[in-house]
Amino acid sequence: MRVTVSRKAHFNAAHRLYRKDWSMEKNDAVFGKCNNPNFHGHNYELTVSVTGEIDQKTGYVIDTKILADLIKEHIENTFDHKNLNLDVPEFADLNPTAENIVVVIWQKLRKYIDANKDLEIILYETPRNFVTYNGN
Amino acid sequence: MRVTVSRKAHFNAAHRLYRKDWSMEKNDAVFGKCNNPNFHGHNYELTVSVTGEIDQKTGYVIDTKILADLIKEHIENTFDHKNLNLDVPEFADLNPTAENIVVVIWQKLRKYIDANKDLEIILYETPRNFVTYNGN
Amino acid sequence: MRVTVSRKAHFNAAHRLYRKDWSMEKNDAVFGKCNNPNFHGHNYELTVSVTGEIDQKTGYVIDTKILADLIKEHIENTFDHKNLNLDVPEFADLNPTAENIVVVIWQKLRKYIDANKDLEIILYETPRNFVTYNGN
Amino acid sequence: MRVTVSRKAHFNAAHRLYRKDWSMEKNDAVFGKCNNPNFHGHNYELTVSVTGEIDQKTGYVIDTKILADLIKEHIENTFDHKNLNLDVPEFADLNPTAENIVVVIWQKLRKYIDANKDLEIILYETPRNFVTYNGN
């Protein structure tokens, strides 16, 4: 009996989509208005899902308080009210597209989740655009 | 061509997380404020999803009216405006965590869904915490 | 230039609608399944709105962090994961209908909001039922 | 590293559920009020999800602007503010149930998505009823 437990969270951040090794013209052609050199920003909405067996003692797969604390310590504290390009080391040389952000979040949380449990992350960049990654 | 048909429903219930065979201290340590002896409560939001082949005569996998009636009879009528610990027999000796509730709902509905169709339940305990079970 | 600043919050609580001075039959007739003696519960969703002049120094009507802290201290800490009938003194002899709860919340917060500012509370009892009170 | 990129869209359409080769009585018995000969309608909400490898140059699986343009050209322009039974050729002889609509949408978009990427469509007919199809 494997059940998935999901917890929502969010952070507000600035970013700019571009590659340092491309010209401004090429970045504009590929990333359009997302390449504003002064940055723009989003309210990122996050769903973190952990799948595993129910612990027969507690009735929990994972205590959502523990899950919320993990998200707060490792994701919100490092991403919230930050400039992803300038303030977050993982994006120093990695373009902070939603796809790359969701993979970085998965990698940051994976080590804190039991190996016999699965982890999936959904990241909303806007209410109409979102991405999903589960490590496969 | 297997399509998934999903129907949302809800019920409002009181509950308390604890084990009768543990001391108050141990229950407090594990379940925190969810162990309030006077109970607390939630608006549980439910998504019931049935996956199967489209019936070529009707264009339905399952008539959502039939699905809504099954949810009303077997879930809403037994859980809505109830105390899960005191009023629902399945939780007489089972801690009503979201994980255990979603499994009980799946087991109650599974017998009414054709064997060649799949069933998945999503249960929101709060707008930010939810669980998913599909029988695997 | 009076602007309204609104902040959302929530608490999860159990309650029962009934009057101690009425018979079970009369309570059932008036309050229906909301009169379950074992209680039921809700995720109450709250919007607290403060209307006033913009402070020319800060650009704030009220710092939302201060507003969030007021809600946490005076509403969430006293209502969340509680039984409104048994754990909250204001409802010892007052039926905890949504209407009475929203007035109690307004009264508890009004004293902490500047006299030259207006206060309005919206309280969702379910996603489809809500009440509003502004002191008039 | 396969990531899923999802984009939401919507269209407003009229439809009627019935089979031309059935009597009015039989259509009423099976489709109920959905068989109103004068039609009724919905705000259909759509989520289009594409799963594939992240392009190491751009950091995209698929540019959401390109995805939004595909949805606009092939789905919104042909379905929005239309009568599905009378204005959309695919439903001339196919009952426009949510199940059949989601399969038609998948088939219309599949040819524009790279063969090594997966496509899934979620279609909300109402806020409480929705269907999902991924080609399997």
Add this chain to the structure above:
Amino acid sequence: MRVTVSRKAHFNAAHRLYRKDWSMEKNDAVFGKCNNPNFHGHNYELTVSVTGEIDQKTGYVIDTKILADLIKEHIENTFDHKNLNLDVPEFADLNPTAENIVVVIWQKLRKYIDANKDLEIILYETPRNFVTYNGN
């Protein structure tokens, strides 16, 4: 102490925006794609709000079950799964714009609400377009 009690409801309907006494060209110029002669449709989402004094006996301004029954009988039963132009007498000679629909709904419900209470209707035609009417 006047409190507002609000109840949400919905209905799904087809409609067409046009005036019989205008040419097709003029109707197209003014109403655009909303003038499709084959109709289109919407999931209309409704909020009905009643403002009045709290009844000291019950703690209610109005029992939401009574309010929900009024909406079901007078609005949902006459509008749901209907063609507003063809099936609803009020729109035989009145263009069913959101503005005109919200006024008709208000007029249909006003007579069932106590004279010393206020009534306001909010009507969502799409998730991004809505109208409000309170009789003033």
Add this chain to the structure above:
Amino acid sequence: MRVTVSRKAHFNAAHRLYRKDWSMEKNDAVFGKCNNPNFHGHNYELTVSVTGEIDQKTGYVIDTKILADLIKEHIENTFDHKNLNLDVPEFADLNPTAENIVVVIWQKLRKYIDANKDLEIILYETPRNFVTYNGN
């Protein structure tokens, strides 16, 4: 018969809360993490509401397409994917708090709305924080 017509829109922007004439220490004390010199950002969600008489010819208070075009031209085109502090002249010397932004939006749109109609703006900075301004 005055009806309110509302239209939702959104823009994504970076900003920083601070005053140039205050020290970094004072800005930190008042604005906390919102004073990140590298900026952060939000998905701003906007509701623009126009109140007026229904035009008896069209059944409209204001054509929502015209309203949507006004919002696109005057708000989205100047604010979306921008840095409010650096790219928007109105905030060159005005702290871009939600309160100040909502007043600027109201002032930018007021001149395009008929004098006998009322205008109100709601601006969500996050899903839980929002502000409202109607010119009074």
